[in-house]
Amino acid sequence: MPRIRKTIPGVDPRLLMKDAAKLLPDPSRRLFLRGAAGVGAITMLTGCDIIDSNAADDALMMMSRFNDRVQALLFNPNTLAPTYAERDITRPFPFNAYYAPDDAPEVDGETYRLEVGGLVDEKKPWTLKELYALPQEKQITRHVCVEGWSAIGSWTGARLSDFLKRVGADTRAKYVWFQCAEGYSTTIDMPTALHAQTQMTFRFADEILPRSYGFPMKIRMPTKLGFKNPKHVIAMHVTNKDLGGYWEDRGYNWFSGL
Amino acid sequence: MSAEAVPMSRTKVTIHPLWVRITHWINALAMVLMIGSGWQIYDASPLPLFQFEFPTSITLGGDLPTGLAWHFAAMWLLAANGIVYVGLGLASGRFRAKLFPIRGREILADVAAALRGRLAHDDLAVYNAVQKLLYLGVILAGVVIVLSGLSIWKPIQLQWLTALFGGYDAARYVHFFAMSAIVLFLVVHVVVALLVPKSLRAMIIGR
Numbered sequence: 001m002p003r004i005r006k007t008i009p010g011v012d013p014r015l016l017m018k019d020a021a022k023l024l025p026d027p028s029r030r031l032f033l034r035g036a037a038g039v040g041a042i043t044m045l046t047g048c049d050i051i052d053s054n055a056a057d058d059a060l061m062m063m064s065r066f067n068d069r070v071q072a073l074l075f076n077p078n079t080l081a082p083t084y085a086e087r088d089i090t091r092p093f094p095f096n097a098y099y100a101p102d103d104a105p106e107v108d109g110e111t112y113r114l115e116v117g118g119l120v121d122e123k124k125p126w127t128l129k130e131l132y133a134l135p136q137e138k139q140i141t142r143h144v145c146v147e148g149w150s151a152i153g154s155w156t157g158a159r160l161s162d163f164l165k166r167v168g169a170d171t172r173a174k175y176v177w178f179q180c181a182e183g184y185s186t187t188i189d190m191p192t193a194l195h196a197q198t199q200m201t202f203r204f205a206d207e208i209l210p211r212s213y214g215f216p217m218k219i220r221m222p223t224k225l226g227f228k229n230p231k232h233v234i235a236m237h238v239t240n241k242d243l244g245g246y247w248e249d250r251g252y253n254w255f256s257g258l
Numbered sequence: 259m260s261a262e263a264v265p266m267s268r269t270k271v272t273i274h275p276l277w278v279r280i281t282h283w284i285n286a287l288a289m290v291l292m293i294g295s296g297w298q299i300y301d302a303s304p305l306p307l308f309q310f311e312f313p314t315s316i317t318l319g320g321d322l323p324t325g326l327a328w329h330f331a332a333m334w335l336l337a338a339n340g341i342v343y344v345g346l347g348l349a350s351g352r353f354r355a356k357l358f359p360i361r362g363r364e365i366l367a368d369v370a371a372a373l374r375g376r377l378a379h380d381d382l383a384v385y386n387a388v389q390k391l392l393y394l395g396v397i398l399a400g401v402v403i404v405l406s407g408l409s410i411w412k413p414i415q416l417q418w419l420t421a422l423f424g425g426y427d428a429a430r431y432v433h434f435f436a437m438s439a440i441v442l443f444l445v446v447h448v449v450v451a452l453l454v455p456k457s458l459r460a461m462i463i464g465r
Contacts, residue, residue, distance in 0.1 A: 060324070060331055061327075063327070063330065063331035063334070064327055064330070064331075067330050074412060074415050075415065076415060079414060079415055079417075080414075081417075082414070142413070142426060144413065146302075146322070146326070147302035148299065148300070148303035148410075150427060222414070223414050247323075251324060252323050252326065253326065253327070253330065257412070257415070258412060258413050258415070
């Protein structure tokens, strides 16, 4: 939009503006800097309070819950994670946990039993031999960590959705909860549990899952961040109650879908 | 100084309409929150090609879960405000009127003038070629940072978008470079606003 300028006869608008500018800026400039400094000071002095207060934590938690719902809506059960070729596999595949590699739980494959509970018809525990007898398939997918890095790995195992049907799980339930040998846990939504690439994993890169990657069984979900993929799983429960999880209870977003 | 001078300075046309000023300051807040929390998230796993970290004193959140929570909360503010701003900018014709045309020769002349400290900034309502280029550039960087951010957040549900950026790992670099461009713009923008306080006033009271 062009500026409207009234010309005043006998007055040079340029000189007039110059005069006006000479008179105006100083007080207005001072007022400005004072105002700006004031806003800055308020932010600096109270900034920590704003950020650390419980009110801010509550608001962030509320937004995280809102993001859970948005992500559940964005999740298309028929969308598959891209798969890769053998040559794309990241070697060595990074070890990542909240403990050092030497502290990874040692599970005895002979005495191992997978406990199946909650809203299922068949609650008998499963031996490793029985689990290995399930039909298996391999996936080469990208593992994305909540920290930002990613790595491509090869995982072989049984579809969780097949297993849930086999044990007569109520797939109208909202959640599946997993418990790990050393106390780690996570809860996932049923649509992700039934996703075609959600896998009860027994092998990594065609070898029996090593201790560092979750022997004897991990749950591989390429549609979720790494921390939602539990290792050393000893129990799974089908439930309508969100039982949370190790990292979820420490502030990470619950859904954490990709 | 004649008496007519006073009414004339008061009849100045509004430089920035109210919607520009509101979206500008909401965007300023959203940007500070997004950049601060983004640096916190970056530090959890610095990009392999760079290997540097942002000092914790300038990151927002204190730890990764809180940094992520801020980022994924403030993104709604940034996106909603950005949609209103770009939508009104296009619909009102403001973008076309203020930012175009951008001529190469004018940019060179204005850059040379700016380096000599002689770049004219008399009429706040009219942008010089350097301003046009910077404002258009930062709007485009804003679009790129939102799209690359979405492709990192949802690399499976939005895998076509992630593929557009060259895959998950490449999208992280794009996101980082778009942030760098915006931060560079911010430094210049804030320095110039402080050098020309009337421009700051115009963004607050409109005149």
